[in-house]
Amino acid sequence: MDKAVRITLLAATIFACNACLSYDEKKMELDKTTTVYIGAVHSFTGVFATQAVEVEQAEDLAVNHINSAGGVLGKQVVLIKRDTGAQVNLCRSQAVDLIRNEGINYIFGAIESACTNAILNVAVPDGVLTVTGNPYASVLSTGRNNFYDSTQIEYVDPDSDSDNSDTNATADTSTDNWVPVEVSVSSNMFYRTSPNNGKLMKSLASKILLDGNHSLTIIAADNMLAASAADDMERYFSALDCGGTRCQVRKRFNYSSDIDAERYNFSKDIPEILAANSDAIFFSSYPDDGVGFLRAAVDGGYSGRPYISAEMGHASIGGFLDRVTADKIQWVDVPPSSGISFDYFRQKYELTYGEPVSENRASERTYDMLTILALAIHKSGENSTPDKISKDLWQVANPPGELIFAGEFMKAKEMIEQGIDIDYQGASGSCDFDSAGDVPVNQIFMGYDAAGKAIKKY
Numbered sequence: 001m002d003k004a005v006r007i008t009l010l011a012a013t014i015f016a017c018n019a020c021l022s023y024d025e026k027k028m029e030l031d032k033t034t035t036v037y038i039g040a041v042h043s044f045t046g047v048f049a050t051q052a053v054e055v056e057q058a059e060d061l062a063v064n065h066i067n068s069a070g071g072v073l074g075k076q077v078v079l080i081k082r083d084t085g086a087q088v089n090l091c092r093s094q095a096v097d098l099i100r101n102e103g104i105n106y107i108f109g110a111i112e113s114a115c116t117n118a119i120l121n122v123a124v125p126d127g128v129l130t131v132t133g134n135p136y137a138s139v140l141s142t143g144r145n146n147f148y149d150s151t152q153i154e155y156v157d158p159d160s161d162s163d164n165s166d167t168n169a170t171a172d173t174s175t176d177n178w179v180p181v182e183v184s185v186s187s188n189m190f191y192r193t194s195p196n197n198g199k200l201m202k203s204l205a206s207k208i209l210l211d212g213n214h215s216l217t218i219i220a221a222d223n224m225l226a227a228s229a230a231d232d233m234e235r236y237f238s239a240l241d242c243g244g245t246r247c248q249v250r251k252r253f254n255y256s257s258d259i260d261a262e263r264y265n266f267s268k269d270i271p272e273i274l275a276a277n278s279d280a281i282f283f284s285s286y287p288d289d290g291v292g293f294l295r296a297a298v299d300g301g302y303s304g305r306p307y308i309s310a311e312m313g314h315a316s317i318g319g320f321l322d323r324v325t326a327d328k329i330q331w332v333d334v335p336p337s338s339g340i341s342f343d344y345f346r347q348k349y350e351l352t353y354g355e356p357v358s359e360n361r362a363s364e365r366t367y368d369m370l371t372i373l374a375l376a377i378h379k380s381g382e383n384s385t386p387d388k389i390s391k392d393l394w395q396v397a398n399p400p401g402e403l404i405f406a407g408e409f410m411k412a413k414e415m416i417e418q419g420i421d422i423d424y425q426g427a428s429g430s431c432d433f434d435s436a437g438d439v440p441v442n443q444i445f446m447g448y449d450a451a452g453k454a455i456k457k458y
Contacts, residue, residue, distance in 0.1 A: 046086030113137035133365030138198030251276035318448030345427035368426035
């Protein structure tokens with residue numbers, strides 16, 4: 001189909017110096033006989049634009065390395081990039097266009113969980129393989145996939161008499177009191193190198209108990225990532241044994257993520273929140289509004305230890321709080337990337353772009369996920385289906401097999417062609433996918449020092 005598409009065509013020599021990326025924007029026919037096309041749906045504009053730059057640079061670096069090694073199946077890899085402007089409706093419409101109009105079989109999902117979820121609403125029913133290296137929300141994992149899009153799935157009223165015993169519907173995190181039915185898929189069509197936040201929340205729930213807390217209040221924004229983390233915390237903490245009885249989540253306070261943090265009166269909600277008299281409070285939010293609630297809770301008399309989501313911790317919010325309060329804050333995160341593959345990636349990234357790799361780890365995860373997808377396409381061979389490539393994706397990333405490190409794409413292809421099993425070791429760490437398409441999550445407990453600087457606690 002003749003359509004305006006944003007396509008990055010990168011020659012191997014473009015990265016010989018710290019060059020800017022170039023885009024070839026024109027109307028063209030997609031030639032799938034000579035090219036493997038991968039859709040890249042991101043918020044190139046809007047509130048996530050800064051993060052999108054890092055992800056885009058890692059994508060382009062991976063494509064350059066793949067194509068410099070001869071591409072896959074004798075074809076060059078090209079990314080068709082579509083902008084969503086951080087709007088979920090555009091995430092869905094761009095996915096529809098790429099999949100149903102352009103016939104794209106592989107999608108690299110968005111930075112944010114809600115956008116990736118909207119893509120999955122189109123991709124999974126259409127049998128299109130979706131991968132990503134960024135969103136954390138546990139509900140994205142397709143082992144048991146929860147789709148929050150009313151245009152794609154049936155919704156059930158929790159107050160009705162309907163028999164939902166087989167749906168495993170999720171906890172209600174929306175303001176309209178409707179609960180999405182849990183959708184099962186026959187094969188895994190979603191993989192990510194970013195951590196499943198549920199695994200982090202499970203560890204944090206145990207730490208809250210170990211700190212002597214038997215009851216918990218949860219304050220959560222209603223965006224997908226924060227609400228999903230709050231759901232995970234509620235489920236895991238409530239399942240723990242607090243001296244012969246189950247630990248209690250006494251209060252779940254949900255609020256709109258659309259609030260203006262600079263103008264909102266956080267103090268008005270604190271009496272209701274503190275009335276639960278819980279031992280501890282978990283804040284699941286983004287930094288601005290999360291800090292507002294945290295500061296208001298402390299000012300309102302809360303003296304317990306605040307536990308926060310990693311998204312709040314990444315912003316080093318300790319610098320915005322009283323030093324005594326900051327010293328009490330804890331969260332669970334993943335350790336910084338390290339090892340042979342990361343050293344290679346960091347060197348190439350910094351040489352290409354003249355700037356350090358971001359500490360948020362999205363860049364190396366993106367690089368790994370695209371590299372693994374390309375190896376899986378090569379292993380599957382000509383005229384393979386996305387379902388077959390999904391299975392081969394697991395094969396090239398998991399043991400047993402010859403260890404392959406970042407920068408060894410040519411070597412990996414040669415081994416695949418010789419029938420030798422490979423095990424890709426990523427710049428972001430182990431990429432051994434489980435049955436839900438998630439990678440192992442190494443964890444560290446984080447906090448702040450007296451000066452408000454984020455530090456490793458355990």
